[in-house]
Every structure is written in structure tokens, then in C-alpha cells.
Amino acid sequence: MRRYLRIISLLLGLGLLLYWAAPSQSKPAALDAIKKRGYLLWGSDAEGGAPYIFPDPKDPSKLIGFEVDIADLIARELGVTAKQSQNAWDSLVPGLQRGDYDIAMNGIEITPQREQEVLFSMPYYIYTEQLVVRKENTVIQTMDDLKGKKVGTLSGTVAQDILTKLGGVDVRIYPGQVQPYEDLAIGRIDAVLLDLPIAAYYGKPNPKLKYAGTPMGEGFYAIAVRKGDADLRKAINEILAKLLKSGELKKIYEKWDLWNEAQEKLYKNIKDSSGYSGLEESKKAPVYTFFPMLLKGAGLTIFISATAMALAITLGLFLTVVRLYSRAPFSNIATAYIEVYRGTPLLIQLYILYYGLPNIGISLSPFVAAFLGLGMNYAAYEAELYRAGISAIPKGQMEAALSLGMTQRMALQRVVLPQAFRIALPGVTNDFIALFKDSSLVSIIAMVELTKTYTILAASTLRFFELGLVVALLYFAMSYPLSLFARSLEEKLKGKRR
Amino acid sequence: MIAVRDLHKAFGEQQLFRGINLKINKGEVVVCIGPSGSGKSTFLRCINGLEYFGKGEILVDSLELHSIKRVRPDKHDLEAIRRIRLKVGMVFQQFNLFPHMTVLENIIEAPMRVLNVSKEAASEQAISLLRRINLESKVSSYPDQLSGGEQQRVAIARALAMKPEAMLFDEPTSSLDPEMVGEVLAVIKGLVNEGMTTIIATHEMGFAREVADRVVVFDKGEIVEIGTPEEIFANPKAERTKTFLSRVLKI
Numbered sequence: 214m215r216r217y218l219r220i221i222s223l224l225l226g227l228g229l230l231l232y233w234a235a236p237s238q239s240k241p242a243a244l245d246a247i248k249k250r251g252y253l254l255w256g257s258d259a260e261g262g263a264p265y266i267f268p269d270p271k272d273p274s275k276l277i278g279f280e281v282d283i284a285d286l287i288a289r290e291l292g293v294t295a296k297q298s299q300n301a302w303d304s305l306v307p308g309l310q311r312g313d314y315d316i317a318m319n320g321i322e323i324t325p326q327r328e329q330e331v332l333f334s335m336p337y338y339i340y341t342e343q344l345v346v347r348k349e350n351t352v353i354q355t356m357d358d359l360k361g362k363k364v365g366t367l368s369g370t371v372a373q374d375i376l377t378k379l380g381g382v383d384v385r386i387y388p389g390q391v392q393p394y395e396d397l398a399i400g401r402i403d404a405v406l407l408d409l410p411i412a413a414y415y416g417k418p419n420p421k422l423k424y425a426g427t428p429m430g431e432g433f434y435a436i437a438v439r440k441g442d443a444d445l446r447k448a449i450n451e452i453l454a455k456l457l458k459s460g461e462l463k464k465i466y467e468k469w470d471l472w473n474e475a476q477e478k479l480y481k482n483i484k485d486s487s488g489y490s491g492l493e494e495s496k497k498a499p500v501y502t503f504f505p506m507l508l509k510g511a512g513l514t515i516f517i518s519a520t521a522m523a524l525a526i527t528l529g530l531f532l533t534v535v536r537l538y539s540r541a542p543f544s545n546i547a548t549a550y551i552e553v554y555r556g557t558p559l560l561i562q563l564y565i566l567y568y569g570l571p572n573i574g575i576s577l578s579p580f581v582a583a584f585l586g587l588g589m590n591y592a593a594y595e596a597e598l599y600r601a602g603i604s605a606i607p608k609g610q611m612e613a614a615l616s617l618g619m620t621q622r623m624a625l626q627r628v629v630l631p632q633a634f635r636i637a638l639p640g641v642t643n644d645f646i647a648l649f650k651d652s653s654l655v656s657i658i659a660m661v662e663l664t665k666t667y668t669i670l671a672a673s674t675l676r677f678f679e680l681g682l683v684v685a686l687l688y689f690a691m692s693y694p695l696s697l698f699a700r701s702l703e704e705k706l707k708g709k710r711r
Numbered sequence: 712m713i714a715v716r717d718l719h720k721a722f723g724e725q726q727l728f729r730g731i732n733l734k735i736n737k738g739e740v741v742v743c744i745g746p747s748g749s750g751k752s753t754f755l756r757c758i759n760g761l762e763y764f765g766k767g768e769i770l771v772d773s774l775e776l777h778s779i780k781r782v783r784p785d786k787h788d789l790e791a792i793r794r795i796r797l798k799v800g801m802v803f804q805q806f807n808l809f810p811h812m813t814v815l816e817n818i819i820e821a822p823m824r825v826l827n828v829s830k831e832a833a834s835e836q837a838i839s840l841l842r843r844i845n846l847e848s849k850v851s852s853y854p855d856q857l858s859g860g861e862q863q864r865v866a867i868a869r870a871l872a873m874k875p876e877a878m879l880f881d882e883p884t885s886s887l888d889p890e891m892v893g894e895v896l897a898v899i900k901g902l903v904n905e906g907m908t909t910i911i912a913t914h915e916m917g918f919a920r921e922v923a924d925r926v927v928v929f930d931k932g933e934i935v936e937i938g939t940p941e942e943i944f945a946n947p948k949a950e951r952t953k954t955f956l957s958r959v960l961k962i
Contacts, residue, residue, distance in 0.1 A: 612761050613807035617821035617873055618797045627820060631811050
């Protein structure tokens with residue numbers, strides 16, 4: 214029975230993978246489908262998405278933003294209503310291809326490599342990249358000044374490519390638009406390079422920050438539709454042209470304080486310029502060209518896991534001893550620690566450590582936050598393992614040690630803990646494997662370990678499938694030896710005379 | 712050498728001792744007998760501080776131990792308990808050898824850690840103790856490689872390695888197979904003959920009769936009767952002693 218279940222789940226998993234990897238079918242009459250359905254589904258990411266799309270501060274159940282306004286206008290022209298479909302920004306294009314929504318519009322830059330994946334409408338906005346630094350900074354004026362500096366940007370953006378191409382820049386990749394500016398303000402990084410609308414909304418209002426240099430690197434935001442939906446693109450292009458001529462689009466930009474001279478070029482309706490060459494090569498490159506980056510991420514994964522586990526083992530031991538052998542307030546605190554850390558998600562703990570503590574003036578580096586977050590969380594589990602080990606040791610062991618004149622501390626150290634640790638050991642190695650995989654969670658705090666390396670590479674090359682398999686294999690290649698080690702340790706302990 | 716005065720002890724609501732008094736002289740051998748649950752084991756465990764007690768005094772030479780609080784015993788009490796334990800060795804029913812240490816390590820651990828004896832000196836002493844109990848060949852065995860009788864003999868050697876002035880034996884043969892009882896009793900007998908002050912709780916009536924200077928009969932947390940082996944076994948006065956003896960001697 215169990216074997217059947219396993220085979221079934223394996224097939225299901227394989228099926229899902231294939232489904233995801235398969236090229237999406239083009240529906241002949243996308244436009245008709247939308248009109249029949251009565252609403253237009255548009256994919257975007259409202260998380261930290263101002264001024265594009267974000268929850269209205271006055272009524273968080275409502276989404277606002279200049280793209281919300283544009284979507285509403287397009288839907289109006291199509292004779293339907295607009296309905297937002299939430300997805301992580303760097304997964305918007307895969308989501309579109311999968312058929313989750315009709316269009317993707319969320320500051321998606323036209324790049325040659327994305328043009329291979331989707332059809333783009335005519336541009337609806339011309340963005341520039343804006344460098345933001347702290348007020349007191351006078352050193353960073355142009356892009357050339359960024360060498361050797363820590364510069365934050367968003368995952369999967371054109372800004373990220375620009376920074377990477379520049380070389381010599383310590384690029385810090387963030388998952389959302391709020392965090393890079395907060396980290397800049399508290400001095401974790403030296404500058405942030407992002408699209409002007411983002412800088413205008415998140416960077417400019419911060420009294421500690423200022424623009425550095427002039428906007429650069431013009432590019433286009435356009436609406437993405439699936440390859441087969443040419444009819445939908447044609448309709449959208451007509452609508453955009455109409456909105457431009459009528460001035461309704463300009464009105465939206467003025468409302469959101471995004472209008473500038475660069476937008477005049479929209480009227481020329483050209484798509485020739487920009488000369489921007491994306492990661493075209495990497496799109497076609499064989500998978501092994503990504504290995505150096507993936508291996509670097511894997512190295513960081515191992516390093517974080519090992520250091521965090523060392524912390525978990527020692528802190529866990531301390532917690533157990535305090536819980537079991539110290540007096541009232543301390544033992545209660547240890548118990549509370551264990552319950553709280555086991556009872557709340559690791560993800561929340563990491564967020565609080567990294568993004569929350571700066572609110573009260575404590576700013577941890579990404580590595581320290583990852584080390585503490587994972588280590589302190591797993592310490593709670595280790596503590597419970599040790600406690601189980603200790604309670605498995607007969608009471609007579611402690612009594613015999615005490616009757617020989619040992620102090621309680623000595624008896625613990627020499628008699629009880631060595632035996633308890635042997636009992637706990639298989640569980641501890643098991644936890645190490647679990648921690649090893651949980652280390653992927655630290656990608657949310659700007660640590661580019663293996664999982665983050667994967668999402669960055671996959672988002673920019675759209676090769677989620679092959680790279681995903683490679684990364685899964687890498688994880689397995691690292692965790693399987695650990696399992697083997699745990700098993701042999703167990704065998705050894707079983708065989709060893711006690 | 713050891714005096715117990717007005718000892719009170721309760722397990723939660725259950726009152727066991729309501730004022731026990733006993734004096735043991737230097738070199739004396741006292742054997743405690745009585746039904747299971749009569750309190751003889753608890754009595755021994757109180758003497759070296761393995762049980763908390765509510766009221767009373769334990770005196771070992773000049774060391775005094777008053778009531779030990781169950782929660783947060785104070786530093787002074789804990790120190791007194793430790794000093795008493797250094798003078799009084801204890802052997803348990805379940806041997807309680809340390810399973811992760813060899814026979815030698817079991818014996819030298821406490822002298823090295825507690826008395827700061829060098830490893831060489833401690834090992835030398837351990838080997839001579841093992842020679843006395845005929846277990847020299849088991850020096851590097853682990854406890855689970857030994858028979859029960861061998862384990863208990865090692866446990867005795869381990870206690871003796873701390874050079875105690877008195878020994879407590881808490882039913883030392885109760886968990887042994889019958890054929891191993893003799894070898895353990897022989898070791899205890901040897902010790903007693905050397906003049907070690909000894910308190911033994913046991914169900915071995917023959918042995919009690921043979922080695923005891925005085926026999927103490929426990930029942931329901933009370934000392935029912937104290938006397939020489941002849942007085943207790945040949946001519947018991949208390950009714951409860953008679954009932955107990957008739958029950959055990961019949962078997």
C-alpha cells in the first residue's frame with residue numbers, strides 16, 4: 214500500500230513538473246474569451262508594489278496605483294472589468310505562460326529575452342533607472358562610483374543586469390522594493406539602483422535619502438500577453454494609442470507624479486531604441502555555464518547550515534540544562550523560549566530579526582541574521598531532543614554519581630549528558646538535514662544562497678525547469694551523504710558496548 | 712559515628728517516618744530488615760541525602776544535616792550532604808554502574824574528579840580493589856559485558872575507591888539471580904570483617920544473622936524492634952516482628 218502511494222505521488226509530481234514545463238497552448242480567440250467571461254485578468258504583484266499597484270493605505274482591501282488605473286481603462290475599452298491576479302513579481306511571466314491570467318502588467322521591462330517568451334504591447338511608460346544614496350553621501354555621483362560598493366536592487370530587474378554587467382559591484386538582491394531603501398537608510402548598503410517610479414515612491418520621501426546623478430538607461434514598460442494571443446495584443450495596442458491621444462494616460466501619470474519629458478517619446482510609438490541586450494546569451498547557454506554561480510550558492514548554504522547547527526546544538530544544550538536543573542524563573546524562561554520558537558514560523562522569526570529589529574535600532578548583517586534565525590529556531594528542537602535523551606537515563610545514574618560525592622554539575626557532565634547525547638544523536642543528525650533544507654528560507658533576507666541563486670537565475674532566463682532540476686540535485690547531493698552519515702552513526706552506536 | 716534523630720519523612724501526603732531515632736557506632740554492623748515498603752531503603756537514602764526530609768537531624772561524625780527542603784535546598788545543606796557522601800559510600804539494588812564507561816573508568820572517575828587523585832594513582836588503587844574481588848581481568852570490560860554479580864562487586868569497589876568511613880548497602884542482592892548472591896555477600900562479609908561501619912538493608916535473613924551486630928526491624932515507617940541477631944531471630948518480642956519473621960522464614 215505504502216509503495217503504491219509512493220509511486221502515485223512520484224508520478225503526480227512528475228506530471229506537475231511536465232505540465233509546468235510544457236509550452237502553453239495558444240488559445241485562438243483570447244479576446245473573445247475575455248469578453249465572454251466579462252472580466253480581464255491581469256497579473257501583478259501588490260506586495261510592496263507602490264506606486265504601480267498596492268493596497269490603499271486608507272482602505273487596504275482596495276488596490277490602487279497607476280497600473281490599476283491603466284488596467285481599469287483598458288478593461289473599460291474592452292467592455293469588461295479588470296480583475297487583479299496576485300503573483301510574485303519575478304514569476305509574472307511564467308504565470309502568464311501557464312495561463313493564470315490574460316495579461317501581465319507590472320513594470321515589466323521589454324527585454325529581447327522576454328520577447329522570446331511573450332508578446333509585448335506598445336510601451337505604456339518610459340522608465341529610467343535612478344540611483345539613490347544617503348543624504349550625507351558625496352562620494353557616489355555616477356555609476357562608475359559604485360565599484361566596490363554595496364548596491365541594492367530588486368531581483369530580476371533590468372537594474373540588476375546593469376549592476377552585474379558593471380562588474381566589481383557588490384550587488385545585494387532584495388525580494389521587495391521596500392527593504393533596499395530601508396537597508397540603505399540604516400547603512401547596510403551604500404546605494405540603491407531601481408526604476409524611477411520605485412525610487413520616486415519609496416526613496417525620495419525618505420528624509421535620510423537623496424537622488425544621486427541623473428536618471429539613466431531608458432527602457433519601456435509594456436503589457437505582456439501570451440505568444441498565441443496576437444488578437445489581444447492588437448486590441449491593447451489600439452486602446453493604448455487611443456488613451457495616449459486622448460490624454461487620459463498622461464492624466465494618470467500626472468496624478469501619480471510620474472510624468473516627465475521622457476514620456477513624450479511614447480507618442481512616437483517607437484520600439485527601435487534602447488539597444489539593450491539582455492541575458493540573451495544565458496538564455497541559450499548550456500546549463501553548466503550556471504554551475505559556478507550555483508556552486509557558490511551551495512557553498513553559502515553549507516556554511517550557513519553548519520554554523521547555525523553549531524549554534525543550535527550548544528544553545529539547545531544550555532536551554533535543556535537550564536530548563537531541567539535551574540531554579541524557578543530561569544527554567545520557566547527556558548521553557549517559554551522553547552515553546553515560542555517551536556510554535557511560530559521560522560519565516561516570521563527571520564523577518565523580525567532582519568527587517569523588524571532595525572525598527573528598534575538593532576541592525577544585523579544578513580549573515581548574522583541568518584545564523585541567529587536558523588540557529589535559535591533549531592536550538593528549541595535540539596533542546597527537546599536532549600530532554601528526551603536525559604529523561605531516558607535511569608534516575609539511579611544521577612544518584613550513583615551523587616553518592617560518589619560528585620556535584621550535580623559534574624554528574625551531569627560526566628554521567629548523564631554523555632549517555633543522553635548518544636540517545637539524541639540520530640535525532641540531531643536528522644535535524645541537521647532538515648535545517649540544511651530550511652536554510653533556503655534565508656533567501657528572503659538578501660542572502661544569495663542556493664535557492665536564491667536559483668530563483669534569480671531562473672527568473673532572468675526563465676529556465677525554471679532545467680535549473681530547478683539541477684538545484685534539487687545539488688541539494689540532494691549535499692543532504693544524502695548526511696543521511697548516510699547519520700545511518701552509520703546509528704549503526705555504530707547500536708553496536709557499541711554501553 | 713552516625714546518628715539519626717527524630718527523622719520525619721513524607722512522600723507528598725503520605726507520611727512515612729514520624730520521628731525515627733538510631734545511633735550507629737564506629738565499626739558496628741547494623742542490618743535493617745522488614746517487609747517491602749516498610750521504609751528501610753528510604754532510611755538509608757535519607758542518610759546520604761538522596762531523599763528530602765521534612766524534620767529531623769542526620770549526624771555523621773561532626774557533620775550535621777537538618778531538614779532538606781525539596782524545593783531550593785540552601786547552599787549550606789547541599790554542602791553538608793556532599794561532605795556526608797564523601798564519608799559514607801553507597802551501593803544500590805540496581806548497581807547503577809555507568810554504562811558508557813569501562814570497569815576501570817567507573818572506579819577511577821570519582822577519585823579523579825572529586826578527590827583530585829592522579830590517573831595513575833587512581834588506576835593503581837582500582838586494580839588492587841579489583842584484585843581483591845577477583846575481577847582484575849575485567850578492567851576494560853563495559854558493564855553490560857558483566858554478570859549481575861560481577862556488576863554489583865564492581866559497584867562495591869567503586870564506592871570503596873572513595874575511601875569511605877562507612878558503607879550503606881541498599882538491598883544489594885535483591886536484583887541478582889540466586890546463584891550470584893553468594894559472591895556479593897562474600898565481598899560484603901570481607902569488608903565487615905575488616906571493621907567497616909556498615910548499614911545494610913536486606914531480605915537475606917541468614918546473612919543478617921551472620922554479620923549483624925544489631926538488627927533493626929522496620930514496619931510501616933516505624934522501628935518496631937532493635938536487638939542482637941539472637942534476640943531478634945530466636946526470641947522476638949514485638950508482635951509485628953514475629954509476624955514478619957514467620958512469613959519470611961516459612962518460605
